[in-house]
Amino acid sequence: MASLRDIEDAVYALNPAEKAQLLQNIVRDLGDSTPGIESTAGVAGGEPCIVRTRIPVWLLVQARKLGASEADLLLDYPSLRAEDLVNAWAYYRSHRDEIDQQIIENETA
Numbered sequence: 001m002a003s004l005r006d007i008e009d010a011v012y013a014l015n016p017a018e019k020a021q022l023l024q025n026i027v028r029d030l031g032d033s034t035p036g037i038e039s040t041a042g043v044a045g046g047e048p049c050i051v052r053t054r055i056p057v058w059l060l061v062q063a064r065k066l067g068a069s070e071a072d073l074l075l076d077y078p079s080l081r082a083e084d085l086v087n088a089w090a091y092y093r094s095h096r097d098e099i100d101q102q103i104i105e106n107e108t109a
Contacts, residue, residue, distance in 0.1 A: 034094065036087030047102055048091060050084045053077075057095075058102035060088045065103075 037057060039048045047056045055077055063073060070085050092099050
């Protein structure tokens with residue numbers, strides 16, 4: 001079996017279309033799960049959060065809607081990594097209604 005480093009090297013050698021196809025295959029394989037996002041009872045009201053943090057996805061989405069850049073978010077939340085934002089945006093794309101509802105609920109609370 002190839003090492004992770006061998007696989008990374010092979011991925012870097014792919015052209016953009018091949019990388020997109022690979023990514024689609026990986027996402028399809030993962031199913032409905034969104035890596036890096038977890039919902040835990042008793043943490044942030046059970047809302048989906050970035051792993052290792054208590055930062056809810058809705059908060060990041062709302063900040064982005066209000067004009068915060070990814071750089072701003074990474075500065076404002078030092079525990080976040082760029083991959084966390086990628087995961088948050090992916091979660092939002094597949095759970096838009098849920099996150100939009102959480103934004104409404106948290107803004108009117």
